[in-house]
Amino acid sequence: MGRRRISGKRKGVFNPDDATRIKHTRLGVWDLYEEKAPEVEHVPGVSYWERYLEIRRDLPYVWTMLKDVGSIRSCWSLLFCYATIEAFTSLLPAANLWLKGQMIKIVQVAVDTRSVxxxxxxxxxxxxxxxxxxxxISFYSKTSISRPxxxxxxxxxxxxxxxxxxRLDVPTFDDAAIQRQLEAASNVQGTSVAWSTLKNVFTLLAVILQVTSQASVLWQVLKDQPDGPLLAFLSVAYSLSEIFTWTGQASRGVWAATTRSDDFIRLQGLKRLVVDATHRKEFVSGNLAQYTLSTFRELASRLGEHASDFREVYREHLQLERLSIWSLARLPFGDLPQIVFAIRAVQQPATIPVTVASLNLITHTSMSFSHQIYQVFQQTGTIADSVASVRKLYEVLELPNKIEDGTIPFPEDAQKLKEGVTLEFKNVSFKYPGTNTYALQNVSFKLLAGQLCVIVGVNGSGKSTILKLIVRLYDPEDGQILLDGHDIETLKLNxxxxxxxxxxxxxxxxxxxIRDNIGLGDPAHANDDDRIRLAAKLGGSEEIINRLPNGLDTYLDRPVKDHYSDLPEGTKTLFGRPVDYSGVRGFGEMSASTSTGLSGGQMQRLAVSRTFMRSVVSDDSQVGxxxxxxxxxxxxxxxxxDLFARLRELRGSKTMLFSSHRFGNLTRHADLILYMDNAQVQETGTHEELLKRQGEYARIWGLQAQAFL
Structure with a gap:
């Protein structure tokens, strides 16, 4: 309950400084900014018409969803059973109300005839x-059907x-707006958007049927009773006003809150410093306990009662707002049914038993009945949200990638790939999305088929960016990248x-x-253990894998976590994995990620093995x-x-591009060395040529060589 409008796209921006549209309230150390409701929202029915228009716009997507659901095995028959039970269940409250109405007739007959x-x-x-x-029974039957x-x-x-x-490429996937759209299209509290939408539709229809049947029965039961319709109207009207008033206050629209209190911000920072395990070593070794404690107490003293969490002060704020003139004026109306009953009792004492029974029936029914009426309106907004989510569910398949696919097949002759490919950069410049700094600026070089190129330079000089542009994780802003003479933007991405x-x-x-981690280097042979073991051997991870208890079946990070409740402290392992007591907060909490205890170097060897799986293990490899x-x-x-030696031996005549901040080993054997700094190629040549030039490459080479003297 409490939705005021569809949580979809909104025009404009939320500007806390716009006093004409934003209301500012000071709550302790917090500043609350709330959007003022537009005047049109005070016109009855406007928001509901907006919802209906939203639903109408998105209906084609719902029709597509229904066709897809219908294609799922046995879904139509299960949906029919679910809808039948839902309809049957919605009629039972009316039956209950009718039976209680018959009780009133029994009371009336008893009053008139003194018999039962x-x-x-x-x-x-x-x-x-x-x-x-x-x-x-209906509840359990509906649950049994809804589960499958x-x-x-x-x-x-x-x-x-x-x-x-x-299907999304890197810049598209990294876009925050795309991530929000994917999240909105995924699950609603763990339930499929499609199933949630169907359930909401069934619920709305069931509520309408329930309200209609109960209203009909209530009218039949009370129409001949003294002041029965009047009592029903007063009770239901009051209950509805209670619900709508509460939900109107609970639905705050668009709002934002912040704190500008330096003391409060610092206080919260100290709390995190003390409780966060990642800071514990520095905290203890730096002997920070006494200083942080005294600082915390000083800040807490200055802040006093204002050092409260926002949720707490906001909740108190809402409770105070509920005490309004309208809420006070409505209080006497809650007693009107009793007043009408008292007047009727004075005028017609003989009808007291019947009126008491009617009043009791109405009192017990009015709140439930009013809530159902409200649900009809509220459920309309819920369905509008659900239908909008269905639209997003199908729109995500139509999201355009920022890296456009080419049309030219590559290579023209697959056999030539074994001899390598030519690679050329022509005046390539590039900035990463959201930055104004060049990662590459006017970079040009050419690498012939079968040559080895080593790119050296400090971290951040642009070495990795060159590799990312070659596989088109991103496209350059200026310049061209050619592969065998073809602009790579014209080639088919796959x-x-x-x-x-x-x-x-x-x-x-x-x-x-680990088997999948290596095998997916060449998906066509991902299930070939012989190739996987050979790749592991070439990548230097064979010995590491053999030492692991589960070998190739070992998970580096188990994707499914264990669940357990509070365990005896002596329980050190569970299901063959160590128990992490820091993650236990009661039944149902997840354990921490399982660690294999591998070092960074060992993990890197596994990654190299995956690369070898694709590039050198397969005789039919289409890698050039x-x-x-x-x-x-x-x-x-x-x-x-050892790695460099294997790379030189196994690459054959394929073209290789290698980036490193270390000089030596491969650089001595390179056909071309690119020395980069500040996003540009500063020097090019072979190892001997660059040493003779006595430039920056030669200087750094000398510095690194001296480290081993």
């Missing part, structure tokens, strides 16, 4: 019990969303990336087994260009030397 029809009373009692039993129905629909749309996410094997400096490990971005950054000198 015991058989009829027994039947009514049995009927009331049967209604309660049917309600319980929800699971099938959720599974279907999981594939839909997986496809939507998988063909381009299939012809390149790349290992980035900021490599990642997939939340899968090998890109390595700092593959030895976490390796010791011996491991680095």
């Amino acid at each position: 029809d015991k058989l009829f009373l027994t039947q009514i009692t049995i009927g009331l019990t049967a209604v309660e039993l049917l309600l319980r 129905l929800s699971a099938r629909i959720k599974q279907f749309y999981s594939g839909h969303l997986f496809h939507a996410n998988a 063909d381009l990336r299939q012809a390149i094997s790349v290992l980035f400096q900021d490599y990642t490990h997939f939340p899968l087994s 260009l090998l890109l390595f971005d700092e593959p030895s950054a976490s390796l010791d000198p011996t491991a680095e030397h």
